[in-house]
Each structure stands twice: as C-alpha cells, then as structure tokens.
Amino acid sequence: MAELVYLDETGSVGRGARRQPELTLVAVVVDETAVQPLADRLHALAMEHLGWIPAGFEFHAREMWSAKGHWTGKQPPELLAAFEAVISTLEELDISVIHATIDKSRLHARHGGTYDQNAYLLALQFLLEKLDRWRTQQALRIVIADEAKEHQLRAVKMVREMQTWAAGAVPGRQLVSIIDSMHFVDSKDSPGVQLADVVAFILHRRTLATQGHPDADSAVARMATVIAEHTPTWRAPWPS
Template sequence: MYILYVDESGDPGLRGSRFLLLAGAAIFEGKWAYIDRDIRDLIDRYFPVGPQPREIHWSELRSGKGLFGRLSHDQRSLLADEFCALVSGLLHTEIRFFSVIADKPWWFAAHPGKSGDDLYLELFEDLCQRFDFFLRRRFADGAPSKGMIVADPHKTPLCRTIRTHQEQFRRVGTKWSRLYNLIETVFFLDSYQSPGLQLADLCAYAVWRVIDANDTSLAMKIRDAYDREPWNSTYQPGKWHGVKLHSDDPAIRGMIDAVWSLV
C-alpha cells in the first residue's frame, strides 16, 4: 500500500496569492517508520539540548522562524541538505511526489462563474488521478498496490473539499476515468505526528519557490522524487506526472521546465 500525504500552498480566493498548489507525497507503507526515525534523528542532532521543533516546516526552516531561529544560516542550510538527501536516497518505489498548480488569474478567467471551492475540487481531482495513475503503473510492473490519503485537519478549505469529494471519486471516478486503487476514506493527522505530511510540505514548498520566486535550488535537490514515466515506457517516455501546471503564462512554464524538463 501507498499512503498519499496531502498539503497545500497559497489560497483559493480571487485575491491573495497568485497561485494555489496542492502537493502529495506518496510513501510505501513499509518505509514510513524508517523515514520518521531519520527525521527525528535529524532534529535530535541539530537540537541536542533545549526545546525541539515538533516537525520540520520548510518555510520556517528557510526563514529561521520559531525554534529554527536558534540555528545559524549555515546550520539551517545543512539541515535542509540532509533532509533532501534523505528523500533523494529513497527508491522510486518507496516515495513519489506529486504537485498540481493553478495560476489563479488564468484559471478564473478560463472558468467564469467558478468559485475557489471549484478550483480546489479540480486540483484535488487532478492530484488523485495522478496518484492512481502511479498505482496503475505499479500494477503493470507486477507489484499491485492500493492507496489511501492522509491530510492535515488544520488545512480547513482543503479538508472540506477532500471530505466532500474523495468518496465520490473513489466510487464513480474523476472526469477523466475511474479510480481503481484508492481505498477507504481520507484520514486526518496533525503534521507533527506524520513524517509523510512533512515530506508533502517539502514537495509543496520546493515547487512554490520555483513558481513564486524563480528559485530552483531546493527543487533541483529533490527533482527525481517527482513522479515520472519510465524511459522504457511505450507511453510518453520520460513524461513528468509529478508536476502539473494550469496556466498559459510562458514565463511560469519556463520556470517549471527549468527543473522538470525532458532532459
């Protein structure tokens, strides 16, 4: 079984952030305990005395907010590098990242009359479809697996959308096809309780830095964790399934392609 941990960046409203991004980290069931141990070891080494952060939150780590302010800039950079090395050291059958991005001005112009909830629904539907497509590939490779979804209950709009529509997707499918591999309902955990949600936060933050700040430094370190069609596939070999952009802005597309190109 694979567990898809879901996170978000941005907001769904007409105003506010330019982008809304949903991200998911799919972890093989046999790896989450080891990942949790490795993350705890990182925190113990960088915070050997005094209070420790309950989780590694990437925007706080980068900016030095909260308890991360006790670390120097160099220490925070080293911690980030070690966390990324943890991810890049996992096999493609152990972890896969997925992200779906909406350029909100473009999306609302292309969908007159639609609301922020409709935008959430489309992105969540797209994310579920990509996760299911990965599970179908595992089946085709002779390793059939089912999937379930976990989210942070404090992400209120996201959780409302997930609760409303995940059962519908599981029973009747998305607008593209049936979802054959998602089971049960969605489960909710606080991010500090789950290494998977911390990985989903990394997945989201890395893409957000690319599209919002044209900063590819973090994304390049974990690039290969994003889901991709194998090069020996008969269906679009090398195609990135882990990054989907809803926009017609060539500048934003260029930022994405600078990391997730076909070469």
C-alpha cells in the same frame, strides 16, 4: 503492497491568495515499509540540526526558512543544510513525489470566479488521477492530508464519489488504487505530511526569480533537482 500518500499544499485560496498566483498540492508516496524509517530519520535530523527535540516539534518549512520558532538564531547556511537533509530522504528511502498546480488567476479569468473556491479540490482531483494512473496494479494507496478545515468535508465527499463513479470537481477518472476515505491529521503527528510540506515549499521557491542570495539560489536549485528526479509523472499548471 500498500503505499501511504501524504499531502500538503502551498498557495492560499483564502487570506493572501492574491500574493500567491498558484496553488500547488504535493504528495509524497511512501511504501509501507518506509513509514517508520521516515519517522526515525526526521527525528534524527531534528537532533542533528537542533541538538534536541522540542515538545510538539515538527519540520515546518516556513519557520525553517524564516529562522522562526525553534529555528530562531540559526544562520542561513545552517537552515539550508537542514532543508537539504530533509529533502535527501526522498533518495534515502526511495520516496516518490506527485504534484498538481492550479493557476488561480487563469482559473478566475476562464470561469468568471465561479471556481475560485474549488482550486484545492481541482488540484486534489488532478493529483489523485495522476497518482492512480501511475503503477495502478502495483499498490493500494491510503491518502493522508494536513488538516484543512475549510476543505475537509468536501474533499472526503469528492474522493468517495471519484472512487464510486468518477465524479470529481470536474468529470474525470474513477479511482482504482486509492482505498478507504481521505484522512486528515495534525501535521505534528505525521512525518509524511511534514516531508510533503517541505517539498511543497521548495517547489514554490523554485518559481521565484531569486531567493535573495546566491547560496540560497544554489541550494533551492539542488533540492528542486532532487525532487524532479523523484517525480514520475507531471502535468503543466491548469488552466494552461
């Protein structure tokens, strides 16, 4: 059995980093038999909530939340309904979620800024190690991430070294279940990456004291609960 592991993150390490104290890297783990059903389901949801499939369309959480792009003119209840429908695919297709969070301010304070540009690699290492410990003997995994030009070469090198001799951004675990290289794709071409983007966005929103409206507060709480129910392994933000 093979699983496709789709990654996306929330929390910049570049422009805007000071306004985003945490970087969270999210993986949605999709069984090989559910890859095409996920694509079909997201296509159907786009038709249901937009009424058509625009050229180059993708589910992009920030645009959805802000009613921008193809979501311009949609009212908050419509947008929240679309969000909840996308998150419901976790239950419909038995998709699991793995995530790892780096507290960037604590990372800076602990290491005097030395590791600031390694926040993505640290999150990636911790996420892959958690993934590798979970059901290690039951599946082989292929990792697919949204394009991240500033990280791609270093991430591919790190994954290769973790597969060979457990050499990550910090000393860690040799990967057993993750095969091949780490692959980067345009999110427009990957429904799995789009789902990871929406999950990552909701995990970020749940850290806020309020969403600005009681209905949005309730919707985010419901979606965060669904995500938690499909998250089999957890780790507190690092450094603690």
